[in-house]
Each structure stands twice: as structure tokens, then as C-alpha cells.
Amino acid sequence: MNSIEHAVDQHAPYNSQGFFSKVTRWIFTTNHKDIGTLYLWLSLIMFFVGGAMALLIRAELFQPGARIISPEIFNQMTTFHGLIMVFGVIMPAMVGLANWQIPMMIGAPDMALPRLNNWSFWILPFAFALLVSTLFMSGPAPNFGWTFYAPLSTTYGPKSTDFMIFSIHLLGLSSILGAINIIATIFNLRAPGMTFMKMPIFVWSWLITAFLLLAVMPVLAGVVTMMLADRHFGTSFFNAAGGGDPILFQHVFWFFGHPEVYILIMPAFGVMSEVIPTFSRKKIFGYKFMIYAISVIAFLSLLVWAHHMFTSGIPLVSELFFMYATMLIAVPTGVKIFNWVATIYKGSVTFETPMLFAIAFLFLFTLGGFSGLMLSIVPADYQYQDTYFVVAHFHYVLIPGSVYAIMAAIYYWLPKWTGHRYNERLGQWHFWLTVISTNLTFFPMHFLGLAGMPRRIPDYALQFADFNMIATIGAFIFGFSQLLFLINIVRTVRGKGPHVSNQVWEGAHGLEWTLPSPPPYHTFSSPPTIDECK
Amino acid sequence: MTSFFLNKKKLPLLLTIIAILMFGFGFALVPVYTLLCKATGINGKTGGPTQLGLLEEIDNTRWVTIQFIATNNANLNWAFYPKTTSIKLHPGENTLIYYYAENNSGKAMTVQAIPSVTPGKAAKYVKKTECFCFTQQNFKIGEKRDMPVLFHVDANLPKEINTLSLSYTLFNADKYKKAATSEKQGHL
Ligand SMILES: [Cu+2]
Secondary structure: OHHHHHHHHHOOOOOOOHHHHHHHHHHHOOOHHHHHHHHHHHHHHHHHHHHHHHHHHHHHOOOOOOOOOOHHHHHHHHHHHHHHHHHHHHHHHHHHHHHHHHHHHHOOOOOOOHHHHHHHHHHHHHHHHHHHHHHHOOOOOOOOOOOOOOOOOOOOOOOOHHHHHHHHHHHHHHHHHHHHHHHHHHHHOOOOOOOHHHOOHHHHHHHHHHHHHHHHHHHHHHHHHHHHHHHHOOOOOOOHHHOOOHHHHHHHHHHHHHHHHHHHHHHHHHHHHHHHHHHHOOOOOOHHHHHHHHHHHHHHHOOOHHHHOHHHOOOHHHHHHHHHHHHHHHHHHHHHHHHHHHHHOOOOOOOOHHHHHHHHHHHHHHHHHHHHHHHHOHHHHHHHOOEHHHHHHHHHHHHHHHHHHHHHHHHHHHHHHHOEOOOHHHHHHHHHHHHHHHHHHHHHHHHHHHOOOEOOOOOOOHHHHHHHHHHHHHHHHHHHHHHHHHHHHHHHHOOOOOEOOOOOOOOOOOHHHHOOOOOOOOOOOOOOOOHHHO | OHHHHHOOOHHHHHHHHHHHHHHHHHHHHHHHHHHHHHHHOHHHOOOOOOOOOOOOOOOOOOOEEEEEEEEEOOOOOEEEEEOOOEEEEOOOOEEEEEEEEEEOOOOOEEEEEEEEEEOHHHHHHEEEEEEOOOOEEEEOOOOEEEEEEEEEEOOOOOOOOOEEEEEEEEEEOHHHOOOOEEOOOOOO
């Protein structure tokens, strides 16, 4: 790949003078650090966009009978909140972390395919512009939930659905290109001596995630293509009138959808496996088992999709198979939780902001895992299906799981990237407000769900009023405390905090900590020797 | 293989091929699903026309109750119901029943009835010799029709099943017109 050499000699950091050259620097950059930064900023912006939508939803649900937004807008908000948080926040944030960290962690000069990398990122703003533009069109925007089930999205879908379909094609393309790049980087650009079993677990978790992306993102592209064909080309994949079957949509969608949730969480596992050993000042407990566990989880994730369809009329044998397969995932996940706890055990632990988020992750992600186990029990699922219990479950795995991990990662690596310490006090405030408000928002939803409050409905019966009010208050505290996060990041990026050493954290191990803080624009142009870091 | 994975030029190509294959795999799920449904009776899908059950022996030792159900899909403004709601017969016995349909939609329309049997595993034992669901049906404005179902239940029907329901959902198929449609006037 001579494009690597190109990247190295052509794109020295611009001494960008003037607006135009600043813009072109970011548009044409092939530098993994620049692209990582772009991904992370995009993610942060979308976090506030998707969050504002969540607050609209919660405002509507503050009291029964409220009419802050119309039911039509409510449906569009639930759809967009889901799509944006999954595809616009968590995925780009994880890819951004991969871009920054993987080359620095394996001693590579850049990503293997730097120009493709530029493409993978720059597709995204256009994809989201297409998606969000539907909100400003005269007809309704997509309003059928982020799972866009047929026939809601085919026969009954608003005209703007086609924009969503094309947007998802682009998002899928971006993820596939990103995955190819990450795999190629990890296979081909490791520094001499950086064997697979010496790679940091963050890199391992991303390698497996990338393979999972490669396996399921094309299937998502396939399912939206079928939708498009059903809507405009007279086919009937999902329409019974023409010989199709709407249940087929659910099978194909969830064949993508379940692995997708592991795509969102596995890089988070990787982050945890970096942060926890650093602040426990111990090596990770059971390195090999951590890798086996991620691989097993990834494999099993391809075989459990129908646990989203227990009430759709699938045969008893399939229900049993998918129930047991789903429960089985708790085993490798349990191994991981055990190993993280064992890493902390008898370590000399300090509680800087990244570690606080990591510990909250351990508690709350496990809680979300347990409600997932409850949902995997077929007869119980008949009660929980489509209630707020499900909403509580997936928010507990996605916020304390993926989002906390991303926040931990930002606090952990931001000093390395910028050369400045973030404001610890502000970080701690952000942590405590976030963790308290997360529970205030989502814990009552368990009870609402068990009592039968259905999802995706803009109103509810009077007996659900108190818990909904608590949830809304929590959501607003959560939303506004993220401004502290924003302020802290902006301050650090602008060089407000004290300078940090190369090492940054005394307990940190790994190649990235041998580099100066901030690292020069090009690092590891000649490969490092590996022994000094291990 | 390992060397292939470590080849800087070939690896991205290989990965691209994997992605394209997985795109194809998504589409391959469609026929796989249809086959699985046929084989296992998921969704209660019944098969195509079969021969009249003349050669089969009739199992006089037991009775099966068959209930008939009709549903209009979405906002289809039709009268559609079975003229017999329930019958009792021996497995292997041929029966002819009628569904009544009347096009009240105010326009000419092509409809398709989609059958479904519950419990699903009984689906493959419901053998239909003639059914209005085998083809699309063209109706003029206000046209009324009695539409036949000639069928028998296979004598091999599992012993534990003594009641099953045969349901038809009527879909507007104007957008999916096929060459072979029926305008046959059933008896009224
Ligand atoms: Cu799942």
C-alpha cells in the first residue's frame, strides 16, 4: 500500500492560515488522528441532537394527557432518537476511538487505507443530513420506530422513508469501509514483535467488532434495499398480498440488529479493559479469557436474533433454541465482569473520573444484563414485550454500557491527545450528576414496564404518572449535565488544563503512553521496539 | 490462508468480497425462509393444489373440528365471511365449503386471499384440491361471489390435534396483479 507513504510525506500538519485552508485541511485529511477527532466531534454533536429529541419525548411524558408535541411528532422523535443514538453517536464515537488509538497502540504509522478512512468519515455528515432533512419536509418524517418494521415502513411508510433508506445505505457503506480499514490495519501494520497475543484488549475487541460489522452491515443494506424494492419496484418481499411475509422483515432485520448491539458494546468492553487495569495499577486479570469471551460473545450474537420475536408466532422449538442461546451469552459476559472485578481486587485503586465511569459501568451494565436475562425467558417475555421494561433494559446496557465507556475513554485519553489534563473537579461533578440522573430516569421504567405501560405511546394511564414524572426530571438532569462534559472537553482541547507527561497516568501501560503528549502529527513512522511497553 | 490475511493488497479485497457475499446472504434468507416455512409449517402456510383424497383411507375412528375464519386486511371495505363457520369430519374425508365475498369498495378490485392454519404444525396436513386462494380474484363494483374450498385433512394428522382453524385474510392485490386471475362465478 503505497498510500501509506503518501499519507506520511504529503500531509504534514498544515500551518493552516485562513479559513479556507483550515477547512480543506479537515476535508482532505488522511491522518488517523484528524479523522478520529472528526468522528468524535460528529458523535458529540449528534449526542446533543439525539438528546434534545429524547428530552422532547420525556417532556411529552412528564404528565398524562400533555400536548407539548403532537402524537405524530412524538412518533418521529422516538424514531430519530433511536437512529441517531445508535448510528450517529455510539458507532461514530467508537470508530473515532479506534482511529485515534489503534495505530498508536499497535505501533503503526497510520491506518492501512488512509484515503478510504477519509471517505468513511465524510460519508457520514451527508447521510445524517439526508436523514434529518426529512424532519423539514412537508409530509411526515419516518415515524415507525428505529426498527422500521414492514409494513409500517413499506406499505404505510411516509414518502420521506426513501431518504431514510438511502441514508442507511450510506451509513452501512461507511461502517463497512471503516471495518475493512480496521481489520487491514490490525493484520498488516502491527509493529514487529507486536504479536496478536500482545495486543491491547481494546484492539482485540475492535478487531472482532470489525468482523461482526462486516458480517451484518451488508445484511442491513440488503433489508433496506428490499424495502425500497417493495415500495417502488413492485416486489413483495414483505407484503402478503403479493406472496411475501412481513415476519421475514423481522428475521432479516434482527439478524443484523442483535449483532449490532454487540457492535455497540464490544469496543466498550475494550475500553474497560484498558481503564480498569490502569487505575487498579495491576495487569488485567485473565487476558486470554477476555479475548476468548469476546470471540464467543461475537459468535453467539449471530445465533440469537429471534429473541426479539418471541411473540411473533414462531414455533415452540425455535423459541426454546433462541431462549437458551441467549441465556448462554450470559456466561462469557459473566467471565468478563468477573475478570474486571478480579483486576480491581487488591489493586491500589484511585478514583479519577475515567475509573468512576468504569465502576459505574460494572454495576449498571450488569444490572442491564440481568434485565436482559429476564427478557430472554420466553414466558416472561410475553409480559415484558413492548413495555417500558424493554426500554429500561436497553437503556441500561447502552448508557452505562456504551456511553459511560465512551466518556471514560475520552477522560482517559484526552490528556494524551491534547497534552492537557481535563478539569478533575468538573469531571467528578459530571460523573455524579450523570450516574444519579441515569438511574433516576431509567430505574422507574422497570416498574412502569412490569405494570404494563406500553412503549412508543405518547400518553399513559393515570397510575403511571408519578414514575413518569421522576423519569422526566432525571432525563433533564442527565441532558443538562452533559454540558459539563462539553465544557470540560472544550476547555481541555483549548489548552486550559495543566500540561501532562508522556505517561499521563502512573498505572498506564501500552505504546501510546511512550509517545509525547500531545503526540506529534505522525507517530511511529519507524516502528517502535515492543519490549519496553510490556 | 494466514499469508493471504497478512497480504497488504489482497486482504482489503478479500474483506470487500466478504461484505458483498454477506449482502447476497441477506437476500438468500428470503428463499431459505420460504422453504423453512413450507417444511415446518411456520406461519401456518398451506401448500398448493393437491389431488382429491379419493385414494386415501378415511380414519373413521376420530373426528377433527375445523373452524373457518375470515379477516379483511387493513381498511378493505368488503363483506367477507365463511358460509360455514365450523364443521366436524373424519381425517381423509373430502369436504366442500364456501366463503362469501362482496366488493363494497365502490371500485373494481383484484384481491388475494392468504390462508393460514393454526396450529402451525397441522398446516401441511390440510390438503386443498380447489381453493379461491390459489389465484387472485377479480371483482367488479358491487360483485358478490361464493368462493369454494374443496379440501380434506390428511389421515396422518397427529393424533393430539382434534381442532384446527383455517383462516383467510383478504388483501387488496391491485398493485400485484398476476396473469392468472380468476373471475369465475361461484354458486350463490
Ligand atoms: Cu438481541
